[in-house]
Amino acid sequence: MRKNSALNLVWFRDDLRLADNPALVAAMEAGPSVALYILDEQSTGIRPLGGAxxxxxxxxxxxxxxxLASHGVPLLLFRGEAPEIFQKLSDELDISQVHWNRRYALAEREIDAQIKSALQNQGIExxxxxxxxxxxxxxxxxxQNQPYKVFAAFHRQILAATFRPVLEVPETQAQVEFEGEPPGVKLDQLDLLPQKPDWGEKLHAWWTPGESSAQQRLEDVLANIAENYTQERDRPDREGTSRLSPALRWGHLSPVQVVTALTKQIGQHADPEGAAALRRQVIWREFCWHLLYHFPQMPTQNFRPEFDSMDWTRAQDDELAAEFLSAxxxxxxxxxxxxAGMLELWDTGWMHNRVRMVTASFLVKNLGVHWKDGEQWFWDTLVDADLASNTVNWQWVAGSGTDAAPFFRIFNPELQAKKFDPQGSYVARFAPLSAQPLVDLKESRAAALAAYAQIKDEKRQG
Ligand SMILES: Cc1cc2nc3c(=O)[nH]c(=O)nc-3n(C[C@H](O)[C@H](O)[C@H](O)COP(=O)(O)OP(=O)(O)OC[C@H]3O[C@@H](n4cnc5c(N)ncnc54)[C@H](O)[C@@H]3O)c2cc1C
Incomplete structure (x- = not known):
C-alpha cells in the first residue's frame, strides 16, 4: 500500500496543533510519519460530540x-471504533511506532490502554x-496524599511546579507517498457539519477554528486583554476575556504555551495582576481535569451523594419541567x-462565564431542573464543550460538586444584570424582546431552599 519502508503514526485527538506537540515531535524524530484522526463515537463509554x-x-x-501536508505529513481520517481501525491499519501498513498525547477521561484511557497492548503484542512500539x-x-x-478537591491549594501547587519547555514545530519531512489511494475517508464523509438547517454558517462570523487563528488570538490577548482582565472579566457587555476556551478545548494551543506566555508577561509587566488572574483561570481548566481523572463518575453522578435525593424537578410535573427546560x-x-446568555450561546456557540453561572443557577435553582439537563444542552451547543470543565462547573453551580458554591448562593438574574450589564447593552444585543417571566424569583428561590433544607435534614439524620 505504501511505496517506502516502515512508517510511524501520530494519532491526533484533543491536540490539533503542530507546535508544542510532543507526540508529533517524537514520531517525526524517529522517522517518516503519517498522522491520523479517528472519529470514534462507537467505543464503549465514549460520549458523542455535540453539534457545535x-x-x-x-x-x-x-x-x-x-x-501537516505543508510539513510533508499526510493526515488520514477514519470513522469507527479506534481499536478496530488500528487492527486494520497494522494489517495493511508497515508500522514501526505509534505516538499519541494522553487523554484523561476514563473511557478514553481504557481504549488507549487496550490499543497500546494490542500494538505491543504485534511488535509495534x-x-x-x-x-x-x-x-x-x-x-x-x-x-493527605489525596487528589486535590479545593482549588486554592491546587492553584498554589501548580504555580510551584516546573513545566516542560514549549516545543517547536518539527522540521518538514520528505513527503510520504502511498501507492494508490491512502487509507481512510474524506473529511466530508465524517458527516460533521449540520445540514438542514445549516446553522454552522452563523458560527463562521465568530470563529476561525485552527492553530494559526488560535495563536493570533493569544497574541491579541497578551497585547490587549490580559492587562485589564481583572476589571473586565465579569462584563459580558465588553470583550474582556480571552475567548481562548475553544482553542484550549481542541488543543490548538496547549496550556503550557498559554501559561508560559502569561508567566513571561507577569515577569515583565509593571502591573501583572490581570495576567496573573487570567493564568489562574487557565489553572481552573487544569483543576477540572484533575478532578475528572480522579473522580471519573463526575459527568453522571453528584460528587456529593446527599444530592442524589434532592427533589430537582420542583416543577409540578414532567410536562412542566420539559416546558421550563425548553423555554x-x-x-x-x-x-x-x-x-441573552442562552441566545448568545445559540448564535455564537459560546457564552460569557458570568452568564454561564447565572443561566445555570437559574435552571437548577429557580426552574428546578436537574443540572444534567443543562449540562447536556451546553454539551450540544458550546464550541468549547469540554467533558471536565462542563461537568465540574455544572456541579459547582448546582452545589453538588467539590469546592462547590454553596447551594443557598442563588444568583438573582436581575441584580446580576444591573451589576454586570449596567447599560443593558448585552441584553439588548442578544435578547431585545422580553417574554413574560416564567417563574417568580422570590417564590422559586424559597422552593429551592426548602428542597435543600430537606436533603440537609436527611443527611443529619444519617
Ligand atoms: C455551567 C458552566 C459550564 C461551563 N462549561 C465549560 C465548557 O464546557 N468548556 C470550557 O472550556 N469552559 C466551560 N466553563 C468555564 C468558563 O465559563 C469558560 O471556560 C470561559 O467562559 C471561556 O471563556 P474565555 O476563554 O474567554 O475565558 P477566560 O476568562 O479568558 O479564561 C481563560 C481560560 O481559562 C479556562 N477557564 C476559565 N474559567 C474556567 C472555569 N470556570 N472552569 C474551567 N476552565 C476555565 C478556559 O480554558 C478559558 O479559555 C463553564 C462554566 C460554567 C459556569
Missing part, C-alpha cells in the same frame, strides 16, 4: 490537514506523551440576562 463541537472539529481538521495538561493528574496530591434553551424565560 462537530462543526468546530470539521473546520479544525481541514486546517490541521493543510498544515506504542508511546503516549504528556501534552494537554500542565502536570499529569497522578503527579499531584494534597498534604430556558430557547431564551424565553422572561429574565433578560438569562435569555
Amino acid at each position: 463541537a462537530r462543526w468546530w472539529l470539521h473546520h479544525a481538521l481541514a486546517d490541521l490537514s493543510e498544515e 506504542a508511546h503516549s506523551h504528556a501534552a494537554s495538561l500542565l502536570v499529569e493528574p497522578w503527579q499531584l496530591s494534597n498534604g 430556558w434553551q430557547s431564551g424565553e424565560t422572561g429574565y433578560g440576562l438569562v435569555d
Whole structure:
C-alpha cells in the first residue's frame, strides 16, 4: 500500500496543533510519519460530540490537514471504533511506532490502554506523551496524599511546579507517498457539519477554528486583554476575556504555551495582576481535569451523594419541567440576562462565564431542573464543550460538586444584570424582546431552599 519502508503514526485527538506537540515531535524524530484522526463515537463509554463541537472539529481538521501536508505529513481520517481501525491499519501498513498525547477521561484511557497492548503484542512500539495538561493528574496530591478537591491549594501547587519547555514545530519531512489511494475517508464523509438547517454558517462570523487563528488570538490577548482582565472579566457587555476556551478545548494551543506566555508577561509587566488572574483561570481548566481523572463518575453522578435525593424537578410535573427546560434553551424565560446568555450561546456557540453561572443557577435553582439537563444542552451547543470543565462547573453551580458554591448562593438574574450589564447593552444585543417571566424569583428561590433544607435534614439524620 505504501511505496517506502516502515512508517510511524501520530494519532491526533484533543491536540490539533503542530507546535508544542510532543507526540508529533517524537514520531517525526524517529522517522517518516503519517498522522491520523479517528472519529470514534462507537467505543464503549465514549460520549458523542455535540453539534457545535462537530462543526468546530470539521473546520479544525481541514486546517490541521493543510498544515501537516505543508510539513510533508499526510493526515488520514477514519470513522469507527479506534481499536478496530488500528487492527486494520497494522494489517495493511508497515508500522514501526505509534505516538499519541494522553487523554484523561476514563473511557478514553481504557481504549488507549487496550490499543497500546494490542500494538505491543504485534511488535509495534506504542508511546503516549504528556501534552494537554500542565502536570499529569497522578503527579499531584494534597498534604493527605489525596487528589486535590479545593482549588486554592491546587492553584498554589501548580504555580510551584516546573513545566516542560514549549516545543517547536518539527522540521518538514520528505513527503510520504502511498501507492494508490491512502487509507481512510474524506473529511466530508465524517458527516460533521449540520445540514438542514445549516446553522454552522452563523458560527463562521465568530470563529476561525485552527492553530494559526488560535495563536493570533493569544497574541491579541497578551497585547490587549490580559492587562485589564481583572476589571473586565465579569462584563459580558465588553470583550474582556480571552475567548481562548475553544482553542484550549481542541488543543490548538496547549496550556503550557498559554501559561508560559502569561508567566513571561507577569515577569515583565509593571502591573501583572490581570495576567496573573487570567493564568489562574487557565489553572481552573487544569483543576477540572484533575478532578475528572480522579473522580471519573463526575459527568453522571453528584460528587456529593446527599444530592442524589434532592427533589430537582420542583416543577409540578414532567410536562412542566420539559416546558421550563425548553423555554430556558430557547431564551424565553422572561429574565433578560438569562435569555441573552442562552441566545448568545445559540448564535455564537459560546457564552460569557458570568452568564454561564447565572443561566445555570437559574435552571437548577429557580426552574428546578436537574443540572444534567443543562449540562447536556451546553454539551450540544458550546464550541468549547469540554467533558471536565462542563461537568465540574455544572456541579459547582448546582452545589453538588467539590469546592462547590454553596447551594443557598442563588444568583438573582436581575441584580446580576444591573451589576454586570449596567447599560443593558448585552441584553439588548442578544435578547431585545422580553417574554413574560416564567417563574417568580422570590417564590422559586424559597422552593429551592426548602428542597435543600430537606436533603440537609436527611443527611443529619444519617
Ligand atoms: C455551567 C458552566 C459550564 C461551563 N462549561 C465549560 C465548557 O464546557 N468548556 C470550557 O472550556 N469552559 C466551560 N466553563 C468555564 C468558563 O465559563 C469558560 O471556560 C470561559 O467562559 C471561556 O471563556 P474565555 O476563554 O474567554 O475565558 P477566560 O476568562 O479568558 O479564561 C481563560 C481560560 O481559562 C479556562 N477557564 C476559565 N474559567 C474556567 C472555569 N470556570 N472552569 C474551567 N476552565 C476555565 C478556559 O480554558 C478559558 O479559555 C463553564 C462554566 C460554567 C459556569
